Amino acid sequence: MIEVQHLTKRYGRVTAVDDVSFRVERGEILGFLGPNGAGKTTTMRILTGYMPATEGRATVAGFDVFDKPIEAKRRTGYLPETPPLYPDMTVREYLDFVARIKGVPSSERVSRVDAAMRRTHVDDMASRHCGKLSKGYRQRVGLAQSLLHNPEVLILDEPTAGLDPKQIIETRDLIRSLAGDHTIILSTHILPEVSQTCQRVVIINKGRVVAVDTPENLTARLRGAETMYVQVDAAGQDVAAILARIPGVTRVEAADQRHDSGAYEVESERGHDVRRDIARQIVSSGWGLLELRPMRMSLEEIFLQVTTEEPAEGTADQQDTRVQGGAGA
Amino acid sequence: MRNILAIAHKELRSYFSSPMAYIIIGFFALPFGVFFYLYLDAFVRQGMQMAEMGGSMNVNQQVIRYVLQNASVIILFIMPMITMRTYAEEKRSGTIELLLTSPVTDLEIILGKFFGALGLYVAMLLVTLLYIAILFVYGNPEWRPLVACYLGLLLMGGAFLSLGLLISSTTNNQIVAGIVSFIVFLMLWIVGWFADTAGPMMGTITRYLSITEHFDDFSKGIIDTKHVIYYLSLITLGLFLTAKSVDSERWRG
Numbered sequence: 001m002i003e004v005q006h007l008t009k010r011y012g013r014v015t016a017v018d019d020v021s022f023r024v025e026r027g028e029i030l031g032f033l034g035p036n037g038a039g040k041t042t043t044m045r046i047l048t049g050y051m052p053a054t055e056g057r058a059t060v061a062g063f064d065v066f067d068k069p070i071e072a073k074r075r076t077g078y079l080p081e082t083p084p085l086y087p088d089m090t091v092r093e094y095l096d097f098v099a100r101i102k103g104v105p106s107s108e109r110v111s112r113v114d115a116a117m118r119r120t121h122v123d124d125m126a127s128r129h130c131g132k133l134s135k136g137y138r139q140r141v142g143l144a145q146s147l148l149h150n151p152e153v154l155i156l157d158e159p160t161a162g163l164d165p166k167q168i169i170e171t172r173d174l175i176r177s178l179a180g181d182h183t184i185i186l187s188t189h190i191l192p193e194v195s196q197t198c199q200r201v202v203i204i205n206k207g208r209v210v211a212v213d214t215p216e217n218l219t220a221r222l223r224g225a226e227t228m229y230v231q232v233d234a235a236g237q238d239v240a241a242i243l244a245r246i247p248g249v250t251r252v253e254a255a256d257q258r259h260d261s262g263a264y265e266v267e268s269e270r271g272h273d274v275r276r277d278i279a280r281q282i283v284s285s286g287w288g289l290l291e292l293r294p295m296r297m298s299l300e301e302i303f304l305q306v307t308t309e310e311p312a313e314g315t316a317d318q319q320d321t322r323v324q325g326g327a328g329a
Numbered sequence: 330m331r332n333i334l335a336i337a338h339k340e341l342r343s344y345f346s347s348p349m350a351y352i353i354i355g356f357f358a359l360p361f362g363v364f365f366y367l368y369l370d371a372f373v374r375q376g377m378q379m380a381e382m383g384g385s386m387n388v389n390q391q392v393i394r395y396v397l398q399n400a401s402v403i404i405l406f407i408m409p410m411i412t413m414r415t416y417a418e419e420k421r422s423g424t425i426e427l428l429l430t431s432p433v434t435d436l437e438i439i440l441g442k443f444f445g446a447l448g449l450y451v452a453m454l455l456v457t458l459l460y461i462a463i464l465f466v467y468g469n470p471e472w473r474p475l476v477a478c479y480l481g482l483l484l485m486g487g488a489f490l491s492l493g494l495l496i497s498s499t500t501n502n503q504i505v506a507g508i509v510s511f512i513v514f515l516m517l518w519i520v521g522w523f524a525d526t527a528g529p530m531m532g533t534i535t536r537y538l539s540i541t542e543h544f545d546d547f548s549k550g551i552i553d554t555k556h557v558i559y560y561l562s563l564i565t566l567g568l569f570l571t572a573k574s575v576d577s578e579r580w581r582g
Contacts, residue, residue, distance in 0.1 A: 089346070
């Protein structure tokens with residue numbers, strides 16, 4: 001549905017996007033993960049026809065975004081990083097205008113606008129001026145705008161930015177419900193978001209694709225080792241030494257600067273679940289078990305790992321043969 | 330065509346939903362009224378003297394012509410206010426991203442914005458017709474030269490608007506766009522002043538360049554294709570360069 005081949009974008013001497021290639025199949029949700037300035041927005045802007053690429057090609061719904069921009073744009077809905085709202089228009093007026101320029105037939109315009117407002121839960125603000133909306137509403141009106149012409153492809157640049165937790169959940173549910181009928185690319189820098197909504201993830205850093213995979217594989221592969229957070233009530237005992245003796249445990253460290261807090265990070269071999277053994281050991285030693293949980297790898301850590309992995313070549317085509325682009329490929 | 334109308338409609342609505350349109354129309358109608366009063370007053374006094382001597386007066390040549398010539402200078406001052414935000418504001422607020430990623434061509438966007446601005450300008454001119462109506466009530470001016478006058482105003486305004494659009498498309502700061510437009514329009518007006526003092530060659534060139542100079546014949550009620558072509562080519566040039574400017578912006582990102 002979306003095909004990106006060797007896309008490169010240079011601004012003067014700065015290369016914002018460097019030889020990026022990936023594919024998105026019909027009905028799929030692809031997560032675009034990367035730190036600020038990684039080239040996510042630039043890639044999305046090229047896909048939506050906002051700016052041309054320096055090199056490479058991109059097709060959306062079978063139309064080249066450069067040679068057939070109007071056809072491609074007709075089939076694309078786009079939510080930019082800042083929702084493109086006109087402050088002096090009401091939500092309904094705004095959506096009506098967008099429907100016009102997106103080519104929605106006039107007979108369907110009212111019903112489409114209503115449907116989009118209901119879907120994004122902004123119908124209660126229909127006659128409010130866009131300039132007076134809260135950040136969460138702006139974001140959702142922006143989302144409504146991208147859905148109006150029922151596009152085959154949706155490109156969403158950080159759709160949950162600025163929303164409160166409840167709205168984030170609603171928006172994620174909405175995006176998930178849109179998959180199937182629509183092919184979606186969404187960018188984010190929040191890892192849980194990717195694992196909850198996307199079927200596949202492209203990690204991009206400094207303009208290059210550093211990894212493409214399913215969120216599960218990615219987290220598993222990147223983790224390398226399992227780490228547990230353990231907090232026990234065992235005053236004056238050498239907990240670390242005893243925990244380290246459990247088979248499979250490779251390293252035990254105090255999680256806190258204060259050694260008397262009883263908090264430890266227990267690292268074990270990958271795929272080796274030591275939680276039962278840790279619990280058993282603690283109970284049999286007569287200590288009180290206060291907390292035991294697996295430590296999730298934060299995005300920052302994953303990034304550090306992905307972007308410092310040398311050579312990165314193996315990463316990209318290890319799991320996903322559909323991707324030829326990877327770093328250094 | 331549909332897209333042009335949609336964008337023009339949006340532009341026009343944004344003028345009228347903010348105080349902008351009312352300020353502009355008021356700012357135009359007020360000095361227009363002053364000029365109208367002064368010239369009409371002079372005309373009436375002169376007319377009484379002429380009546381004693383048995384001469385005749387022409388309201389078209391002695392009132393409307395001068396009022397509209399003066400109005401053309403006020404228009405010059407007002408036009409930057411109409412065009413300064415057209416592109417600059419869309420670029421600053423990011424709404425340009427919506428327009429450029431919608432299935433509309435650059436030309437449709439530009440023409441939409443141009444006709445939107447022209448719509449406000451027409452509204453401005455319509456208000457002035459109230460003054461003209463007074464002349465029709467108490468006198469009998471000829472309507473044919475009047476049509477020429479308003480056609481001239483429309484063309485001249487169109488030329489200002491297309492240049493203003495061009496200038497607005499080169500920046501994302503509407504104040505900058507407004508000031509630069511004002512300076513450029515001012516230059517295009519005062520360049521005609523050199524015509525009398527410059528040599529015959531330079532005189533012709535500067536007179537030709539002056540945007541207000543070409544309005545002279547219209548204000549006398551004459552439609553000369555020379556001037557029509559001047560204004561139309563200036564409008565086309567402005568819109569063409571705006572298209573180029575938008576396109577180059579796109580490449581530079």
